[in-house]
Amino acid sequence: MKVKTKSRKVNKAWLNDHVNDPYVKLAQREGYRARAAYKLKEIDEALRLIEPGQVVVDLGAAPGAWSQYLRRRFAPLGAATGELDGRIIAVDLIEIEPIEGVDFLHGDFREDEILQALVTRLGGRRVDVVVSDMAPNLSGIASVDAARVAHLVELAVEFALHHLQPEGALVCKTFHGSGYAEQARLFKESFRIVKAIKPRASRDKSSETFLVGLGPKRS
Secondary structure (H helix, E strand, O other), rough: OOHHHHHHHHHHHHHHHHHHHHHHHHHHHHHOOOOOHHHHHHHHHHOOOOOOEEEEEEEEEOOOHHHHHHHHOOOOHOOOEEEEEEEEEEEEEOOOOOOOOOOEEEEEOOOOHHHHHHHHOOOOEEEEEEEEEEOOOOOOOOOHHHHHHHHHHHHHHHHHHHHHEEEEEEEEEOOOOOOOOHHHHHHHHEEEEEEEEEEEEEOOOOOOEEEEEEEEEOO
């Protein structure tokens, strides 16, 4: 009973924080599916990554907030519907509600079949920006979870190196802790410019950060 009571208190505290979160309120007002849209917005505004006419791949897209932000960047006057100048291909193993103008691929990016389906949809065209908000299901075992995070980061980097334009960019979520130094090193080995950003929209209690690689190095 003590465990359940503690759990209820934790859930209630989280719910209270969530409901009162200014980014949650802002997302509701502006029609975004999640506060995560503002993390990508901050990164984009700091580094000027997203421009109309680009091809962008959104990995780990559910529930779709990053794709929503991208389509507004590609639309005249930031419209959520209507005309679109650019291409967005989103991938996730969780189905999402359709977003006008976004080509959604339902499946697990870790599987070769889904990766090949994504490559087919690109039709040989290079990608301008890859954004990855992928995160694994957590087991609670630190070493296991760190390995799962690292694997997703490595997959995103590998895809980016193969498919980005020479001046393209990768934005990839990761977490401070075990394995972070190795992931930062991988980025430095893979891109000409690397920046680590923790947006203001990322909760203070969260260890998440975003590694941004600009200009892929190719052998």
